Structures are given as structure tokens and as C-alpha cells.
Amino acid sequence: MSTTRTAEASTRVAERLYRKRRIVNRVAIILSCAAAIFGLFFLAWILWTTISKGIGSISLALFTENTPPPMQAGGLANAFFGSAVMCALAIVIGTPLGIAAGTWLAEYAGARKIGTVIRFVNDILLSAPSIVLGLFVYTLVVAQMGGGFSALAGAIALAFIVLPVVVRTTDEMLRLVPAQMREAALSLGVPQWKVIVQVLYRGASAGIVTGIILALARISGETAPLLFTSFGNQYWSTDLTQPMASVPVVMNQFTASPYETWQSLAWAGALVLTFFVLVLSMIARAILLRNKTSND
């Protein structure tokens, strides 16, 4: 009699415990869905804001006319041009350096300690605050040239953001190239540098290009390192030793202003910039995905 009662009591306890576990599980799953919705919600909200506020000012004049004085119509042509020049220059400076350093890490550093240290430092540089790089280039370039802001200084600051991204992708992609490719080429008597340039780079090219695209996506929206390196310029300028306008810096200046024409230009710039950056990162993703499936 008493044994059945204890058995009954213990099944009741077990059932209660089971129910409790199920409830905890259900709550956790609901909260995790809520977290995913939270993230998607803000993505949608931010994108919607840029579209709804920026779409009205998208016109041909945006790309053909220079930044206007307050209360006048105009465009962002000089800023687009400046951004393109400085980003291109940053890629031109940062990419060869990054590919070379990444190649050294993957092919020459081996198991040496210094390779680990450089990889570690590179990873830190990768997430270092961009404003710090702006200050660095300010003291390195702008202050040395007598305090004159210049497009060249802006490009150098951006190049320091490109560098670690390219180093990392080159290093990773080269290490993915199968060892047989190196051995086969070396056994034919091909010198190592030719193996690297003609065989390994070919195998790793898609990955390295992805890295460069991602770096470009990152620098095209960077504001902080340009504020006191390239500064800004109201006019069309092609002189690299002079201040040059860029889309993010113009946006920064125009958003803070009380003029409605300036603010709507800033939002138009925001829309173009966001669109450009998102398209770039989708291209990078597509290249990676295509590469992955073709290897399988």
C-alpha cells in the first residue's frame, strides 16, 4: 500500500520535473526566436529609414553637381569623386602590402613564433578603432606636412584599414591550397617565388579578391579616419595634396546642419552608400559561395 503511494508520488514528482523542463525549453526557444526577430527588425528599420528619407533626393543632379552652399540645390559629385579616388588609392597601397605580408605568413613563417605574433597583431589591427588609425596618420603625415589636410593622408589612413583584411584573407586562402600543388611544382624545379606567384595565387585568387572587396566595402563608409586626414572640400578637387571631399564626411557635415537641403542630400548620400556597401558584401558572399560549391 505504502509502496504504491511512494511510487505514485515519485511519478508525480517526475512528471512535474518533466513539465518544468519542457516549459524552460519552450521559453528558451521563444526567446531565441525573439532575439532573431530583434536583429532582423533593426536591420529592416535602418534600411527603411535610409530608403524612405533618401529616395526623394536621388536624381541625376546628385551625381553631376557639386556640394552646394546652404539653401541651394546641388549634388554630391565632388564627394563621390573624392571617395572613389581615396578608396582606390587605399586599395592600391594596401593590397600589395597585404598580399605580400599574408604570403609570408602562409608560406615562409612556418611554425615560427614570429609568425604567430604577427598573425595575432594583425587580428588586433583588424578590429582596432578606426579613429585611432586616423590619429596615427594625422601625426604621421598631416603633422609632418605642416598641418595641411590632404587626400593622400586620407588614402593612407584607409590603407591601414585595408591592410589587415587583405593580410588575413591571403594568409587563410593560401593555407587552403593543397600541399600537393606546391610539391608538384617544386619537384619540377620551379623556384619557390614562381610557385607562389604562378601556382598558389591562382588557386587562392577568388578568396583574395573577396578579401579586397570586403575591405573596399568597409572603407567606403569609414568616416572617423577621414575627419582629420582628408578633411573636406566644397569644390571639385583632383589635387592629392589638398583636402578632398568624401561622401561620409560630407554626410557628417550636412546632417549636423540646420539646412533642409543639406540634410536631404546627406540622406541621399546615405542611401547610395548603404546600397553600394551591401551590394559589395553580397558580391563577396556570392564569390565565396560559388567557390565553395565548385570545390566540392
Add this chain to the structure above:
Amino acid sequence: MTTIAARGSVPQPESRRDELQDKGFSYVLAFTAFFVLIALAGAALSMLWGGRHVLAQEGLSFFFSAEWNPVENRYGALVPIFGTLVTAVIAMIIAVPVSFGIALYLTEVAPSWLRTPVGSAIELLAGIPSIIYGMWGLFVLVPVMTEYGTPWLNDHLGTLPVIGPMFQGPPIGIGMLTAGFVLAIMVIPFVSSVMRDVFLTVPSRLKESAYALGATKWEVVWDIVLPYTKSAVVGGIFLGLGRALGETMAVAYVVGNTVRFSVSLLEPGTTIAALIANDFAEATDTYRSALLLLGFVLFIVTFFVLAIARLMLMQLARREGLK
């Protein structure tokens, strides 16, 4: 016989040339790799060098004084340092649980056809430039905070003991809480993608054994996945913290840019990065030097946070490699 011996000892010009080229190539590469080290060291030292004037003037009290008064040429870094830490901590308090939830969703909860698109969408958040977050924060989030956020916080949390004063403030919308919230949205993609990636490294036989014993999804994640990936999860959180500490434009838009100490999170404040971004271009002499030294402080703090993050992430990778 002699010809063979001669060929063995005297290298042919062709192989000699190859050897030289090989050497030259490897030296050039090694130089560029060391350039990465030089760049980081140079960044730190240049800011310290630029900050020497203010260090000579204020001494070590620069780091402990709360008086920041460019007009009277007095500089103490405590308020911007405090603001940087507070906004980053607020960001992490919001971002860590949400990121964990997203990683849980992407690895265990979501149907498999939904995982890639949702994961990619969350990662797109990381691609949006910082200044767009700032503009969105200022023109969209700040009005919402003014209208609903601040009054609600004043009425509900502001009346509590101990933490009450942190949530009492004027309904202006800008302030450290808003800045922390925007930062949280910005670091969520970074933290959640690290968490998702490390959750995927857990061997499925471990998880399957637990499921076979009747464990629920939550128990598998909490008792199997999380202990297994502990160090890397902490690494991911520190990676996010490093981002939050150094984020500039988004914070500069919504933090209020007032160098004044305040207990309330609803009052305007400032952070190191925001202060530099706002004032550096117009600053002169000692003020500029003070901002450079502040940049150095920010750099050192983020360096250590990111170093811890990398070490933690390497720990899991090393254990994975041993198997």
C-alpha cells in the same frame, strides 16, 4: 666524371639567378609582414608622442582628474573614460543575451532552410557604415526615446532604490543609454556570428548523445554546447566589447557630447572616440595633445580587450586542432 663534379660544385648561372630571386622575394615578403608589427607599434607610439605636452603639463593626474576644461587649459580624462566604459557595458548587457539567442536560433531552433538567409541578414547589419547608425539613431531612435523611452524609464525604473538615479533624467533622448543601445545593435552581428561559428564546432555525437538521453534543446545548448565552447564564447564577447569601446561616429551622434560627469544614463555624456571626432579638427596645442593622449588610452584599452578575445578564441581552436 670531372664534368659532373664540376657541375655539382659550381652552380649554373640559371639556378644561381633563381636562388637570388628567391631570396630577394622572401626578404621583401618578410619586410611587409614586419611592417604590420611596425604599423601597430607606430600607431601607439605616435599618439603617446603627440600626447607628451599634456603629460608634461598635467602629469599622471590626467588619467584620474575629472576636470576637462579646454578654455582654462585643464585636462583630466576621467569623464570620457567613464563614458566609454559605461556605453560599452550597456551595449554588452543588451548584445550578449540577444546574440546568444540569435546563435541558438541559427544552430538549433530554426528550420535548416531558414538558417542561411537569416544568418546572412544578421551579418548585413555588420556591413552598414557606422555613420548610418548615427544618423538613424539621431533622427529616428532619439525621437522614440524622447516620446516613449525616457518617460517610461523615469516612471518605472527611476523610482527603484539604488539603480533609480541611473534612470532619472530629462526627456531629451540623447545620452549614454541611447548610445549604448545603438552600440548594442552594431556589435550584435559580430558577437552572434562568432557564437554561431563556435557552436557549429561542437561534435554532433556529443549533442546526439544528450538528445538520446532525453535532453531538451535548451539543456543540450546550456549543458553541452556552452561548456564546450566557453572560452571562444567569451572571446566573441570581448571582440564585441573591443568594437563597442572604439566605435566613433554612431556614438558621436547620439551621446550628447557633454564632458560632464553624471550618474544618470539619460543625461548627455561623451566617450573618448566621440570627443576626438568632434573636437580634434579645431583643437590646437595642448588640447590637441590631450586628445592624442586620449587616443592612446583608447588604443591601449582596446588592445588588451582584443588580445584577450584572440587568446580565448585561440584556446578553442587549439583544442580542436589537437583532436
